[in-house]
Amino acid sequence: MDQGVSLDAQQAASSARSEIDLWTPAHTDAVFAQESIGRLLFTSLRDGRDVALVNGGAIRNRWDLPLTAAGKPFSYEGKIELFAVIAESTGLLRVACAAIQQPGNPVSSQKEKSHETSSAYIASGYCRLLFNYPSRNGAE
Amino acid sequence: MNVIQDQLLAISGRLERPSGVPANALASLRVFLSASLIQQNPGALPIQPDSGVDAVINEAAAKGAVLAAKLAETATRVRVLRDCYVNPAVTPERPTHVFGPFVDADGSLVQFAVFESARFLTVQLTLPAPFPLVTEALMLLPAESSSNDGNRTFSIPPGTVWLRARFVIGNTPGYVGLRVKNGTLKIDRAAQPRPGNSIGVTTRSQWSLALEPEQPPEPDGNGSDANGLTVRLPERFDVLSTGVSQVNGRIVISGFGSDLEFPDTLGAPFADADSITFPYNAGDALWSIDGNLSSAAQLTGECRVISAAWTLPLNKLPLNTFGEAVHGGSLRLRLRDGLESRMRGAAGTFTWFDTILTANGPGCFTRRSTSSVLGAQRN
Numbered sequence: 189m190d191q192g193v194s195l196d197a198q199q200a201a202s203s204a205r206s207e208i209d210l211w212t213p214a215h216t217d218a219v220f221a222q223e224s225i226g227r228l229l230f231t232s233l234r235d236g237r238d239v240a241l242v243n244g245g246a247i248r249n250r251w252d253l254p255l256t257a258a259g260k261p262f263s264y265e266g267k268i269e270l271f272a273v274i275a276e277s278t279g280l281l282r283v284a285c286a287a288i289q290q291p292g293n294p295v296s297s298q299k300e301k302s303h304e305t306s307s308a309y310i311a312s313g314y315c316r317l318l319f320n321y322p323s324r325n326g327a328e
Numbered sequence: 329m330n331v332i333q334d335q336l337l338a339i340s341g342r343l344e345r346p347s348g349v350p351a352n353a354l355a356s357l358r359v360f361l362s363a364s365l366i367q368q369n370p371g372a373l374p375i376q377p378d379s380g381v382d383a384v385i386n387e388a389a390a391k392g393a394v395l396a397a398k399l400a401e402t403a404t405r406v407r408v409l410r411d412c413y414v415n416p417a418v419t420p421e422r423p424t425h426v427f428g429p430f431v432d433a434d435g436s437l438v439q440f441a442v443f444e445s446a447r448f449l450t451v452q453l454t455l456p457a458p459f460p461l462v463t464e465a466l467m468l469l470p471a472e473s474s475s476n477d478g479n480r481t482f483s484i485p486p487g488t489v490w491l492r493a494r495f496v497i498g499n500t501p502g503y504v505g506l507r508v509k510n511g512t513l514k515i516d517r518a519a520q521p522r523p524g525n526s527i528g529v530t531t532r533s534q535w536s537l538a539l540e541p542e543q544p545p546e547p548d549g550n551g552s553d554a555n556g557l558t559v560r561l562p563e564r565f566d567v568l569s570t571g572v573s574q575v576n577g578r579i580v581i582s583g584f585g586s587d588l589e590f591p592d593t594l595g596a597p598f599a600d601a602d603s604i605t606f607p608y609n610a611g612d613a614l615w616s617i618d619g620n621l622s623s624a625a626q627l628t629g630e631c632r633v634i635s636a637a638w639t640l641p642l643n644k645l646p647l648n649t650f651g652e653a654v655h656g657g658s659l660r661l662r663l664r665d666g667l668e669s670r671m672r673g674a675a676g677t678f679t680w681f682d683t684i685l686t687a688n689g690p691g692c693f694t695r696r697s698t699s700s701v702l703g704a705q706r707n
Contacts, residue, residue, distance in 0.1 A: 191544045191655070192554045193584050193687045195627070195667070197680040204676030221676060228680055229415065230625050230669065232553035234545070239414050240625035240671045242678070272414040273672045275624040277552065280348040281672065282429075284414055284437045316435030320347060 191234040200225040202245070206271075208283070208319070216317065218271055218285065220245040238275040244268060247287040247315065264289065266315055285317040331372045332365045332389050333381050339410070341385070342433035349429060355388060357408075357427040360442045362392020363399060364406045405445040405649050413437040418602065420505055420641035421651045446488065446651045447471040450526035451519070462522075463531065465647055467491045468503070469513065471525055479519040479527060484511035488653040489539060493604060493642055496573045500599045502644035505653035506565070507542035514538075535569045541656035544688050547583055553621045558582045559687045561656050562606075562638055573597065575606045579638055579659050581687050585617030585627075588661070590636045599642070605660070608636040615663060615685070626670045631663035631683065639686075661685040 202220035209215050225244035232238045249264040266287035274282040329337075340358050345351070366372060375393055377386040399406055411417055413429035414437060421443050428439030448468035455461045470487030489508050493500035516534040519527040529535060544559045563577030578591040590608040597606045616630035639658045643650060667680040 191557065191559065191688055193557050193685070195663075195680065195683050195685050197667075197683040199681035201679045201681075202676065204671060204674045204678055206671070206674040208673075218674075220674070220678070225678070228669070228678055228683075230622070230627065232557075232622055234552070234554040234557075235550065236552075236554070238552060238554075238622040238624040240622075240669070241414055242671070270414065273624045274414060275622060275672070276348055278348060281623065282346070282348075282437075283673070286436065314434070318346065318431060318435065318437055 192232055192236070194229065194231040197228040198226070200228040200242075200244075202242075208317070214249070214251040216250075216285075217248045218245055218268060219248070220268075220271075223268075236277055239272055241270065241272040242268065243270055245271060247271075247285065249315065264315060280320060282318065282320055285315075287315040289315070329378050329381060330375050330389070331369055332362055332375050332392070333378055333385050335365050336362055336385050336388060336392075337381070341382075343430040343438075346429060346431055346437075353427050354430065355384065356425070357430075357440050358385070358388030359391045359395055360406060360425065360427075361408055361440075362389050363395040364408050366392055366396040367399070367406060399444070402447070403445075407443050407649060409441045409443065411439055411441065413439040416441070418641065419443070420602075420643040420654060422654045424651070443649070443651050445649050447525065448488075448490070448650070449473045449482075450524070451513070452522060452526055452528045454520070454528040454530055456530045456532055462528070464492065466495075466529060467513075467537070468647075468650060473513070475519075479521070480515050480517070482513040482515075482519075484508060484513065484539070486510060486542070488651075489537075490643060490650055490653070491537065491567060493599065495567055495569065495571055496604055497597055497599045498571060500604070500642070502642040503647075503650070504604050504640045505643055505650075506539070506640050507653050507656045509540045509542050509656075511537065511539035533569065537567045539565045539567075541565060543656060551621060553584050556583045556621055557687060559659055561659065561688065575638060579608055579636065581659055581661075581685075584620065584687070585615055588613055588615055588633065588636075601642075603639045603641050606638045606640075608638065610634065610636040610661075615661065617667070624672050627667065628669070629667040629680075631666040634662040634664050636661050655688050658686050658688045660687075 202225055204220040206218040223245045227243040229241040245268040247266050247268050266289045268287045270286045272284045336358055345354055375389045423441035424444045425442040429437045432438050449471055450468055451466045452462045453464050453466045468490040470485050473482050473484050475482045486509055490503040490505040493502050493504045496504055514536045515529055519529050522528045541561045543561055547556045547558055560580035562575045565575055567573045575593050578589055580589045592609045594607045594609040597604050610633045613633040614630055615633055617627045620627050637660045639660050663683040663685055667683055669678045
């Protein structure tokens with residue numbers, strides 16, 4: 189990796205949103221419009237990966253697990269700390285997301301779920317997603 | 329359990345390999361981790377296999393001991409840096425290996441970069457005779473640097489040069505480093521040979537260092553924005569023992585948006601925590617882009633170039649850990665407004681304000697400081 193190019197903005201605005209179906213029936217909305225965007229970054233590495241990264245936005249999960257005592261899925265709404273689309277030099281596309289839950293909306297239980305091409309973790313209000321594009325239902 | 333196996337487990341025991349990562353990546357990482365741990369804890373040898381530990385950890389510890397012994401023959405120090413895969417820190421040195429990505433226990437995507445110290449000709453600053461005590465290492469030159477005139481003029485072959493940063497900007501800590509195509513060190517009196525691969529230059533000596541920075545590789549058409557990029561760095565960088573430095577030669581970027589060329593330097597260099605910046609006259613330049621090669625994001629728009637510069641990284645780690653510099657410097661532009669992007673899989677756009685474009689190096693992910701999980705600590 190001898191050479192690369194990057195664009196890095198500490199101020200940004202957005203009208204974007206991304207709807208992600210991780211696995212049936214788990215659905216995630218990442219919303220950047222009208223949200224505080226702390227940073228935008230695009231990097232391309234010679235013979236390496238490209239990364240498009242956002243620090244900011246909001247995420248809402250509607251997953252099948254974890255369940256409340258009433259047998260209903262916990263809702264999860266959090267602030268996105270990092271949302272990145274990664275294009276590997278092999279052509280593989282990954283999406284990675286990390287979010288922290290907003291106060292007053294606690295998830296007390298833990299969730300870890302992994303497929304061959306996706307994984308999701310929620311613990312103590314912290315949520316991380318990693319999956320390959322296109323996900324099961326096509327996140328595009 | 330041996331401390332090496334214990335720490336190997338703590339650092340790498342819960343790492344998972346996502347799709348697309350070579351099958352042997354985790355095993356290879358653990359060998360370097362083990363060698364680095366052994367260098368930090370030489371009293372941990374010998375390492376006996378522990379039946380209570382996973383066989384892969386035992387195997388990595390054993391191979392790490394072999395690697396550590398091999399590195400000891402050349403006095404090579406190795407350190408391993410754990411970092412975020414999508415947003416790793418800029419490092420002044422070029423890693424010898426990068427492993428990952430891996431998914432860590434908390435679901436984060438991480439990579440591990442391995443850095444190995446390199447051999448240099450060390451130029452020491454010494455007090456004048458009769459007490460030629462070393463005061464500091466003035467610079468590190470490629471080990472094959474040589475003199476044909478009694479140690480007054482040294483010819484510098486392709487490689488890495490690290491120079492005390494205070495000779496470029498007063499009171500700047502650490503060493504500024506770059507890869508060079510060639511260079512020359514001239515001293516007004518003969519340098520004294522010293523033990524090891526080093527020479528002594530007295531504090532009263534006047535010296536001049538002329539360097540030709542290594543240029544980035546030409547575009548190769550392999551399909552990514554970085555592979556299609558052409559960057560030209562300054563042709564010459566001169567530093568004098570009096571603390572005067574001078575940069576000559578244009579800086580150029582093409583192949584990513586519109587072509588830009590900045591022929592003239594502008595004012596004195598300045599330093600921040602991680603780099604030294606040599607300003608260029610940006611004039612009234614505009615930079616525009618209408619699409620790019622990446623499948624991660626598409627960029628469009630036109631921006632005013634507020635500033636242009638050539639930058640060199642600073643290294644503040646202990647000197648005995650220094651390896652090869654990452655490159656011959658970076659071109660850095662500050663852009664005002666006008667840039668939009670679309671991210672793969674997302675509807676709508678992102679609008680960029682006050683954007684920094686960096687070219688060359690491994691791409692400027694961040695400007696935060698690095699911290700090593702194993703190995704050297706910052707001075």
